[in-house]
Amino acid sequence: MKVWNIGSERTTYEVQFAFSPLFEAALGIAVATYEQIHHTLEQPPAHWRELIEALPPAVQREVAYAKAHNTWKTLLHLLHQYRQQPFAELKSFLGYVRQLPEEELRYQALPFLGEAQQASRRKAAQGSSADRELLQAACRSHLFFERYIAHITSVDAEELRQHLLVLMEGWYQAHIEPQEERICRMLEREIAQKRGMQEKLDPEALVEWATGASYPPEPTVTRVLLIPQAVYRPWTVQADDAGCKIFYYPVADENLREQIDPYQPPQTLVQSFKALGDEQRLRMAKMLAKQELTLQELTEALQMAKSTVHHHLSMLRSARLVETSGTRYRLRSQALSQLPLLLGQFLDTDK
Structure with missing residues (x-):
């Protein structure tokens, strides 16, 4: 059979980088409340219990709430809403959360489930129970999305807002702020290394090198966002946004060290x-x-x-x-x- 191809050539995606200690905070909450994988992480299970126990009682209650309802996911969704640069400091992020209208807070908290579900996502945020059920039906096989959607669409928006503010501020002040400068230097080293290879590798090869997993282009994905993290090592965590695939990938071993030895091979x-x-x-x-x-x-x-x-x-x-x-x-x-x-x-x- 003869085939005449009049379509366009296969296209790939654009790779972008983002980094902020705020991602480290939100992912820290995520992993601390996900006990099932603690034995697979670089830090022992006792480490995560100690992190929670070191928090003020009021913040511990919000961590328990996040564990019950997976609201660390909401924090990550909100952190993706920057315009030019990621939220660089806690104050700017908390200010953003405080000023969000209730409907927009719910909408941004709800997961992206594909372009076909975007209208239902908006209507569910407005209070439509029928559209909430449509969203839930679209993610029946997911580990927790069905329950998460039920919570986001039913909880009082101001209760959710206050929970997020106390949780993020409390965790950040206890576990990120004391080592904020070191974390930022680590992330900057990582980003500099990966960007140094961006012109030498095609986008798919760059993603595979950074994350350790291949990601072939998808028709609806035009952008891949690479966000380095140390708290979830050795795991790479994937997420989705409109037109975008997000990888929170582990910082390379050599970039964890404060003093760089130029003779130490990766x-x-x-x-x-x-x-x-x-x-x-x-x-x-x-x-x-x-x-x-x-x-x-x-x-x-x-x-x-x-x-x-x-x-x-x-x-x-x-x-x-x-x-x-x-x-x-x-x-x-x-x-x-x-x-x-x-x-x-x-x-x-x-x-």
Whole structure:
């Protein structure tokens, strides 16, 4: 069959960066109230309990409210409403929340569920129970959106506003303000590093390098917003806004340190070369460059013990050079193609 393509070429998205210690505060509240993942984080579970216990009683009550109703999500939605630059200070953000009309507060608090649901989102914020049900029906499979929408559309708007103000101010003053300068320097280092590669990598490669996950373009998404964070490490958290995909991605290891050692290679670079510095793993990489293979197929082709092959694959996966698709393994060719650029950035004698 002959095909004449008269459509436009495949387009990608624009990548933008944003950073603010206020994101660190809102995400801190989110993770502190999500006990199920505490064992997967860099800080032990006791750390998050201690953070909550260190708060004044009035703020602890608001943290409990946020845990019950997931209103940390509201804080993140509101933080996305900046015009040119993210809210840089607590005072400006709190002032913004105080002046929002009740309907607009509800509207901004409700999740973006796609352009087709935007009219229902507005009407639900105005009090339409039918549109609230439409929004809930659109996210039945989500972990908490259905209950969250029910709360946002039924709670007294002034109660919600006061909750958000006390929660954000209390958490920020207790856990962000004492180390605000250090946090800002860390975020600035991270953004400078990523922007330094923005002209060398295409948007999809840049997103994959920063977040560790591939994100192919979607028809309705014209912009990807990358927001670095340290509090949720090692997780990357995804969110959606109109025309935009948001990634709160973990700050790179080397940018966590206050004193930058120009001779200290990035951990991702070290892991990549360690993973490739083995004859058998290089064999696997070439096999997977040709086609996706299962563990059994690799074991048979290499004539090695399955446990040994699995160990080698684990190293390649830890270095983010290989990923799985169901039961099959495949090479992340884009990650490999980035290695010369990352090595060149590290060896740059001007830094």
